Amino acid sequence: MEHLKVPDLSVGTYCIPAGGVDQQSPHGEDEVYVVTAGRARIVTPDAEAEVGPGSVVFVPAGEEHRFVDVTEDLALLVVFGPAYGSRAK
Template structure:
């Protein structure tokens, strides 16, 4: 079944977006979800606002903190965090460059297909 799947190598995605201006770079969009690479270097200010979609962060590398509404948790490589749509959340105190794969379901922005 050619064309029924895609594969992505983390190394290739890291190289592709190494010089990107935006910290978030979507690399896959489907009707029910989108997936992107989110990079926050040490000391970065996370400027995201609440989304209209549920999302899951898979922390590939790094260390920092995530505030969701009034709670704050430590995040590190290997952690998987789900944040409900509409909830205020931001990363802070990035002590090691954070690199995350983020899944939005459904896609946060309208499909442009």
């Protein structure tokens, strides 16, 4: 859910329930996730890491990424720069 959008950035929330599947595809914008609740792993072509409350993850534009093994309801604050959907994928 998007909460704020201006040309240079947008801010939203993204939630995945425990056991849920992250079905997002790469975005045309750089992205920062801040985990506010829950536990999972973030997987990219080059790395993977455990995430939990307070974790901050940067994903460059166009990079494949997915949250997997969601063991607790995952709640994320998401910041896109520039605003989500403003660049072609």
